[in-house]
Amino acid sequence: MKTYAIILAAGKGTRFGSNELNKTAVKIGDKSIIQHGIEKLPSHIQKIYVVVGHLKNTVKDAINDNRVIFVEQDKQLGTAH
Numbered sequence: 001m002k003t004y005a006i007i008l009a010a011g012k013g014t015r016f017g018s019n020e021l022n023k024t025a026v027k028i029g030d031k032s033i034i035q036h037g038i039e040k041l042p043s044h045i046q047k048i049y050v051v052v053g054h055l056k057n058t059v060k061d062a063i064n065d066n067r068v069i070f071v072e073q074d075k076q077l078g079t080a081h
Contacts, residue, residue, distance in 0.1 A: 004047050009034055010053030010073040022055040027061040034070035 013023030024034035031039075038048060046067065052059045052072040060070060 002047075003042075003045050005041055005048045007037065007050045009059045010051045010056075010076070012054045012076065020055075021058045022052075025055070025058040027062075028061075034059060034062055035064060038063065038065050038068070048055065056066060 007024075009022060009024040011023070015028075016023040018061070024037075025032050027033075027038050028036060034050070039047065048065065048068045049071055050059065050063065050068055051071050053076055056072060
């Protein structure tokens with residue numbers, strides 16, 4: 001059985017207070033928040049889909065995992081929709 005993961009990383013993170021980085025790209029120690037999360041996923045997960053939008057390149061640059069496939073969210077809908 002194939003197992004996948006989806007990580008939502010498209011938000012603006014306005015409450016986080018960073019205008020230069022997506023909140024998932026902020027580092028804790030030597031790794032980004034999103035990289036820490038990816039490393040906690042079980043090893044049997046074959047593909048990880050990461051939904052990117054706001055400051056998408058900072059998210060892409062923050063990830064080092066060949067299982068990741070990026071999906072771009074063109075229109076920001078927010079969490080209220």
